Amino acid sequence: MTRKSPPDLRSARWFSPDDLRSFGHRSRMMQLGYSEEDFRDRPVIGVLNTWSELNTCHAHFKERVQDVKRGVLQAGGFPVEMPSLSVDESFTKPTSMLYRNMLAMETEEMIRSHPLDGVVLMGGCDKTTPGLVMGAISAGVPMIYLPAGPMLRGNYAGKILGSGSDAWKYWDERRAGNITDEEWLGIQGGIARSAGTCMTMGTASTMTAIADAMGLTLPGASSIPAVDAGHQRMSADCGRRIVEMVWEDLTPDKIISEGACRNAAVVAMATGCSTNAVVHLIAMARRAGVDLTLDHLDALGRVTPLIANVRPSGKDYLMEDFFYAGGLRALMKQIEDRLDCSAMTVTGKTLGENLEGARVYNDDVIRPLSNPVYEEGSLAVLRGNLCPDGAVMKPAACDPKFHVHQGPALVFDSYPEMKKAVDDENLDITPDHIMVLRNAGPLGGPGFPEWGMLPIPKALIKQGHRDMLRISDARMSGTSYGACVLHVAPESFVGGPLALLETGDIVRLDLPNRRLDMLVDEAELAARKAAWKAPERRFERGWGYMFSQHVTQADQGCDFDFLQSDFGRTAGEPDIF
Structure with a gap:
């Protein structure tokens, strides 16, 4: 070399x-x-830090950046910290997804416009991983991703709590009158006990695992808990390694290959990934010129067993347990024969070399292929007259009785309308009904909010029901669970078939055959289509206006059309000197 x-x-x-x-x-x-x-x-190393006092997942980054700098200096580089947009999941409204592409653009332009030879990307909260990686791929300098790591297990009254997942669970119990105010406050204080991302296999852990499997992190870095001393050591290692990557000229295009993207998808399926992985993985791959599609992901999902017994797809454990059981390296070792082990990584070694010596320490947390949590992978892609461009479902996280289901639709045109209805104890609804929320996609939301896990109506909660089939063009939190069909494309806001569905129409889900259809006569659908009127755009100025003019649909990754690799790149950098 x-x-x-x-x-x-x-x-x-x-x-x-x-x-x-x-x-x-x-x-x-x-x-x-x-x-x-x-x-x-000396190599000048940009340390792109998404720390913020409102980003709880990254609360420790104010200290971790010093560990990165220490490593850079030890390796003979010159570190410069550069604050980046902190796209936090908890507080950003209407949704952090509205700003993922903003972080990607900022990352790309910060790198391009400054004297940086390489970058360490400090992220972890849901949209920061794809945003930082997408921008760095397009900028093209050597980069290494430093994942924030999951927080510690939650705890209240002797019960282990998982962020997000148990919030939804106990909220339903509170709505049913089974949780007191005192208990609710105790759960509130115990469900998130340290810095770090959600400790379930939500979107944050999914996306950092994807970055790890793609070869963009130090091996196994995605599994280390945020407050473990090993996380500090890993951060310093990132600083040392990025300096060597600069001298080696190990740029993203040498790492993010078709094989690397396939590895990321297989690992995502095996971990019980968030449904959000579909949108982000497609966007990341396409920045690198890899044409990853929904059909590719569904095909991998059909043949990849879910072997990480981590909530919400798993039943018993959280990310801290996953780390103690051997972490992502151990999981990848279990499915090594399904991976492209020749793929290059940021270590300068192949994935296969990085997996040498990995082993499982608890085979109930990381299952062998002979005893999977679920026979197929985490995600399934549906097609049909309700979603001609695709929809996504997480079969392992819902009651199997909904895998094949037919019932009447109850359609809501807005989130406030839906929210009011589900709190009506006299709502005329049965467990066989299919709740539908529309106008919640990339343009309709706006920004593709996480509204897809529609609350079970109080009328059904009090009857003891805790799941039902729900359909939307929204996303849902990776910590969520239940029989939810998401990312219906094209979205209703642009005239997709979901816009034509009416309350009372019969909808049929056939998960084994990957079908989602409304049983409505074609002539009737044509008449409804002719009568449909496009809603007004949500924005008239600023970032929202740019977003609404250029964002692609869910099946295309929701990147901006002018940022995807097929729009080409300049031949080198402009002569600005």
């Missing part, structure tokens, strides 16, 4: 020439208190 020398560094274009502009660059570095020995002839 040919190694770079100092004159080959990208940052040398800023700092090395004996001209006026470089004089200015060097003088401003000296203004910051650095001497030329600090930054000249």
Whole structure:
């Protein structure tokens, strides 16, 4: 392998020439208190930090960035921390998904416009992983991803709590009158006990596992709990490794291959991934020029057993247990023969080399292939006259009796309308009804909010029912569960078939045959289509306007059309010097 020398560094274009502009660059570095020995002839490493005082998942990043810098300095690099958009899941409204592409654009432009030779991407909360990775792929400099890691197990009154999953569970019990105010407050205080992402296999752990399987993290880094001392050591290792990656010129295009994307998809299925993985994985792959589709993902899902017994698809354990059982390396070792072990990784070694010595320490948490949690993978892709461009379901996380189901639709045009109805104890609904929410997709939401796990109506909760079939063009939290069909495409807001469905229409789900249909006569559908009127766009200015003009549909990854790789890249960087 040919190694770079100092004159080959990208940052040398800023700092090395004996001209006026470089004089200015060097003088401003000296203004910051650095001497030329600090930054000249050394790889300049951008540490893109998504820390925020409102991002609980990244609360520890204020300290972890120091560990990264320590590693960079030890390896002879020059670290510069650069604050990045902190797309938190808990507080950002109407949905953090509205801003994933903003983070991707910011990441790409920050890298491109500054004297950075390589970057460490510090993320973890749901949209930060795809946002950072998408932007860094497009920028093209060496990069390594540092996952935030899951928080500790929740606990209340001797019960282990899983973030998100148990919130939905106990909220239903409270609505049924089975939880007191005191108990509810206790659960509220015990369900999230440390810095870090959700400790269920929600979207955060799904996406960091995908980055890990794709070869973008240090091996197994995605499994380390946020507050474990090993997380600090891993952070420093990231700093040391990115410096070597710069000298090796190990850029994302040498790592993110078709095989790497397939590895990520297989691992996602085996872990019981969030349904959000579909949208983000397609977007990430396509940034790298890999044409990953819903059909590819469904095909892999049919042949990949779910072997991570972690909530919500698993029944018993959380991410802390998964780490103690051997973590992601151990899981990948179990399915090694299904992976492309020749795929390159950020270590400069192949995936197969990185898996050497991995082993499972608890085979109830990480199951052998002979004893899976679920015979097929985590996700299934549906087609039919209700979703010609696809819809997504998580079969392992719902009651099997809904895998084949037929019933009358109860249709809601907005979230407030639905919310009011489900709290009506006199709502005329049966367990066989199919609740439908529309106008909640990428454009309709706006931003594709996580409204897809529609609450079970109080009228049914009090009868003892805890699941029913629900359909929407929304997403749902990766910590959610239940018989929910999501990402219906095209969305109703742009005139997709979901816009034509009416309350009382019979809908049929046939999961084994991957079908979702409304049993309505074609002539009647044509008449409804002719009478349908497009709603007004949600935004008139700013980011929302840009989003509404350029976002693609769910089956295309919801990236901006002008940012996907098939729009081409400039031949090198513009001559700005």
